[in-house]
Amino acid sequence: RKEVEQDPGPFNVPEGATVAFNCTYSNSASQSFFWYRQDCRKEPKLLMSVYSSGNEDGRFTAQLNRASQYISLLIRDSKLSDSATYLCVVPSNAGNNRKLIWGLGTSLAVNP
């Protein structure tokens, strides 16, 4: 299993739809997880951190399933401005370095 794996999509949804992305990770010892959003040709921006079972921020909900080693991101009432690539990120303790392992990202296009 890859360290962090995501369905690349693209997901094409109409405005107002609810859409969910899944991300699986290989390191069962991971304690924290992140969802970032990246717009085309821009830097990634932190959307949400997940430290326990889940987190909710407005229209965005992240859930963690430790037993199955996946985290999900749910977006309700999609807006046109939600169109972006969503990156799943898991910190890794590799040797003496702690670093972020990035998924390939899931592309979302919200259509009018």
Add this chain to the structure above:
Amino acid sequence: GAVVSQHPSRVICKSGTSVKIECRSLDFQATTMFWYRQFPKQSLMLMATSNEGSKATYEQGVEKDKFLINHASLTLSTLTVTSAHPEDSSFYICSASVSGLADTQYFGPGTRLTVL
């Protein structure tokens, strides 16, 4: 707060030349800075981790003599791509951490390098 700048935002150079990219933390002191590279439709790949005043730690497969990193102060790190070739064309992104923890990183806007 926690703003990171990168300069230049875009650079086009000829093959064989060297390019320097600056990464600055504008309103905080960054113990650790990270340099990433992202090719089209691929994920961010960590190139190296640099701590102020010490040598950078490079990821496996990243040539330290080709990608020179200097972190001379708590607010500035530079990445120099030496003898650039077309395959080095990519989106280079830096990030900075106050605590040194990888979990909390503030990203610069990135530098798009095109080598002709």
